Amino acid sequence: EKKHAKNILDSELTNELVREAFKTLPKVSLVPGFISTDKNTSEITNLGRGGSDYTASIIAAALDADILEIWTDVDGFMTADPRVISTAYVINELSYVEAMELCNFGAKVVYPPTIYPVCHKNIPILIKNTFNPEAPGTIIKQDVADVKAIKGISSINDTSLITVTGLGMVGVIGVNYRIFKALAQNGISVFMVSQASSENSTSIGVRNEDAALACEVLNQEFAKEIEMGEISPVCAEMNLATVAIVGENMKHTPGIAGKLFGTLGRNGISVIACAQGASETNISFVVETKSLRKSLNVIHDSFFLSEYQVLNLFICGTGTVGDRLIKQICGQQQKLMQERGLKLNVVGIANGHQAWFNRDGIELSNYRALLDEKG
Numbered sequence: 001e002k003k004h005a006k007n008i009l010d011s012e013l014t015n016e017l018v019r020e021a022f023k024t025l026p027k028v029s030l031v032p033g034f035i036s037t038d039k040n041t042s043e044i045t046n047l048g049r050g051g052s053d054y055t056a057s058i059i060a061a062a063l064d065a066d067i068l069e070i071w072t073d074v075d076g077f078m079t080a081d082p083r084v085i086s087t088a089y090v091i092n093e094l095s096y097v098e099a100m101e102l103c104n105f106g107a108k109v110v111y112p113p114t115i116y117p118v119c120h121k122n123i124p125i126l127i128k129n130t131f132n133p134e135a136p137g138t139i140i141k142q143d144v145a146d147v148k149a150i151k152g153i154s155s156i157n158d159t160s161l162i163t164v165t166g167l168g169m170v171g172v173i174g175v176n177y178r179i180f181k182a183l184a185q186n187g188i189s190v191f192m193v194s195q196a197s198s199e200n201s202t203s204i205g206v207r208n209e210d211a212a213l214a215c216e217v218l219n220q221e222f223a224k225e226i227e228m229g230e231i232s233p234v235c236a237e238m239n240l241a242t243v244a245i246v247g248e249n250m251k252h253t254p255g256i257a258g259k260l261f262g263t264l265g266r267n268g269i270s271v272i273a274c275a276q277g278a279s280e281t282n283i284s285f286v287v288e289t290k291s292l293r294k295s296l297n298v299i300h301d302s303f304f305l306s307e308y309q310v311l312n313l314f315i316c317g318t319g320t321v322g323d324r325l326i327k328q329i330c331g332q333q334q335k336l337m338q339e340r341g342l343k344l345n346v347v348g349i350a351n352g353h354q355a356w357f358n359r360d361g362i363e364l365s366n367y368r369a370l371l372d373e374k375g
Contacts, residue, residue, distance in 0.1 A: 007036065007045055009058065011117075018062035031059065050111025057125075061117035068118050069126045070110055076127045076138030077102060077109050080153045084293055085300050086360065087310070091138055091151055095248050098151050099125070099140045101282045104191070105154035105244040115140070149253040150245050150303040153296055156191065159240040160211035161273055161286055164218060165201035168230020176202060182221040188214050192242055192284050194273045203273045205286060211236040240272060241292040244284040245299060251280035263302040269295050308341050314348035318371070322351075330364035
C-alpha cells in the first residue's frame, strides 16, 4: 500500500502469499528480494532502502524460521563508528530494542524495518560478514545476558535544531499538535523532541536539508501568533550533531545521565538540547558538529566501552626535561595499560624547530628521528 509517498507492507496478505509459495518450494530456496507489487494497482514497485534484508525478515517471520541471518560487509554492530573511534569493537549480543535504537541513529548495519517482523515472532537475527565469515558476528534477540549499562553510541551529524518559543505557548493546549501536524503534512521527519515542563519552548531535531522548509511551514502555521508577539519567529540552528547512547540496562542503573553530562562538561563540551524517554533505553543530545568526534571519544572511554581509558598528550620541548619525560612515558606505557587500564597516547611532540603530530600515537622509542625527518 502507498501512504505518504512510501510503500507500506500489507503483512496479512504478504504472509498468506509467502506461505502459499513456499508449500511447493524445496527446503533450500534462493529467493529474490526488494521488488514488490502495489495491491491496489498491481503496479511493480519496491520495498525501499534495505528492501532485500526486509524481504528476508518478512519471509522468515511468515515461515516461523528458527533464525534470520543477514550477511553484510561488516563484522556486526559496533560500540561506535570505528572510523571515529579506533577502540570500537563488535557487540556480541543486542536486544531487538537496542538494535532498533542504534539503527535509527546512524548505525547502518541493518535498516530498522528489518527488525520488526522477526521481533514480533521472537526469531533471532544473526549479523555476519561475507568478507570475514570466521567472525562470530552480532546476535539480536529478546533476552540478553550482558550487564553493561551502555551498549553503544550512535550519531547523526547533519542535524538542525528548530525551536518554537514564546510566552504565548504556556498553558495553551494544541500547540505541539499544530507543530507536528504542519511538519507531517509537508513530509518532514522529526527524530528528536525536547520540551521543558514550563511549555515555553519546544525544540525539534530535523536533518539540515529539511530545516528551511520546516521553518517556513511553522512560520506560516503560527503567523497570527507571531504577528501578535505571542510566539517568536521560528528559525533553525544548523550544522549540529545528535548523539545517542543506547542500552536497555540503563533503566536499572542510577546516575547514567549524571555521568554522561558530567563527562561532557569536564571535557568542555556544551550540550544544546537533550531528550530521554521514560523507557530509558536511549539518551539523545545535540552538540556543535565540531564537538562530535570529541563527544563520541570521551563517552566511549567514560563508560568503559574501550578496553583502556586513553589520555592524549602533547609535549612541547625536547630538551633535558622533555627528553627524560618522553623516555619515562615510553618505559611505563605497557605497565600503565596492564595495571591501571590507562593508555598514555603521545599525539604530538614539538621543539623550537619542528613539530610532529599523529592522532594514533607517536612511536616514542625513535621520536628524535621522526622530528629530524620533519625538519
